[in-house]
Amino acid sequence: MSNKLSRRQLLGLSAAAITGIGLSGKQAHAINHGGSGAAYQPFRGYNPPSGEARPYWEKTYSGGRLDVKPLPPVLPGRGYKPVIVPNGAALPFKIVDGVKVFHLIAEEVDWAFDSGLRAKCWGYNGRVNSTVIEAVEGERVRIYVTNRLPVSTSVHWHGFNLPNGMDGVGGLTQPHIKAGETVKYEFTLRQYGTQMFHSHHDEMTQMGMGLIGNFIIHPRNPRPEYHVARDFSLMISEWHIPAGTSRPNTLEMNDFNVLTLNGKAFPSTAPLVCKTGDKVRIRFGNLGATDHHPMHMHGHHFRVTATDGEEIPLSAQWPETTVLVGVGQSRNIELIADAPGDWPIHCHMTHHIMNQMGHDFPNMVGIDPKGLEEKLRPLLPAYMTMGHTGMDMGRMAEVMPYPKNTIAMKGAPGPFGDYIPMGGLFTILKVRDHLKSYDEDPGWYQHPPGTVAMKASDSDLRRDGISVENESGSGAGHGH
Ligand SMILES: [Cu+2]
16 A cells, blocks of 8 residues: 555545445554544543543544544633743744745854853744744644754654654654745644643754743633743753853763753743742753753742643642652642742752763862862962862852853852852842733832841840851750
8 A cells, every 4th residue: 555645545535434335454543533523622631620521631642533623723811821932932923724834944143041142052933942843732733843954854743642743753754854944834723731842853953952842732622721921931951061152062971061942041941930828830841961851949849730641630740849850751730829939949959950060070079179279270260179068159249250152150149248059040020019010020129127047146046046156066966
């Protein structure tokens, strides 16, 4: 059997089926997925009204029809509330004969990870990791992919239930998209959730160069719980960009030194701005090379509400303050931002909240480097020992000039004149009672008087019988 069926052949087969002409098993199978189908039925989700059976597995492609009739396209702000893409944007679309048409362009992008660090990366439509495609369940999408890279590529729709030939695996489900070519993908969205898209050609290089993104599909008939005030989309990735170089080294497997949210390393990650009491959703995707990231949030707990597979039934959602986002996974979390303040959201792997960290140093923790530094300074003016004090940001900035095209290993000036000693996979949930606009960084939180941990006063120490000089640490709990 020819592996290419023309549209006319398919129509012919359908007609044969209708007129009851006998067909071989193989042909009959083709009809199953090729006849004229019913309209797409919105997914009821995993939280059906009580008493109704839960439709597990109903909507995977194996149980669906290839030719399902799409539902009408929906406009942002009308049928769905667009996601917020910190440091990024949703890809524009147009509607042609009831189909949402997108044009994705894979190209080299001179990308700023931070004001100090740029690199020649690969991205979609002028952005790295931060071009989001957004659509609505039941819609028909047609996505043109233009390849402006010097090599072949392909785009895989990660976590989608779609016809096999639209899966985007170069060489397996389609020919490679060669340099200069434009290829057309077209399918009906038969699910909703936080899905992703990425190159599936020379994956280590192309995904490592930045060809990844989130693909948000909103439900067609959302339940009331779906509505949130703030719906953020964040893509996690990791890079190896040795200080002073300007191209990511995608051969690196372990020692990543630039960790990013939507292609930005803190302090360049835009804060997630919320009003006190807002219901907030954060969609984490991870298409980095090898690392899984336990994303931790301060000051709040949240529920894990969905994976890239599907939403999690209400009865099975679990509370957390840290959600592990493995490579190739997405996780939705939801919370009520009810605590005003500046709250970190960050990966809890301590090496992932550093920028341009190298790891080939001897362990100097516990060593007094003073004598050593004095001896070495005349030979190496910028020398400083890396250790428990050596990583101190403020001092490092004074002593060590950074090589060209680097960012501070960690840190940014904070509200107290001290450095915030983190970088990389770090951003800030800014919750405020009053906001002029969601689109404006409200600045640092103004703490109510008496609510900031400050140096203890002598009268505090006296009142509580804390003797700083005389108590041994081990004896402090026993009283005297
Ligand atoms: Cu991490």
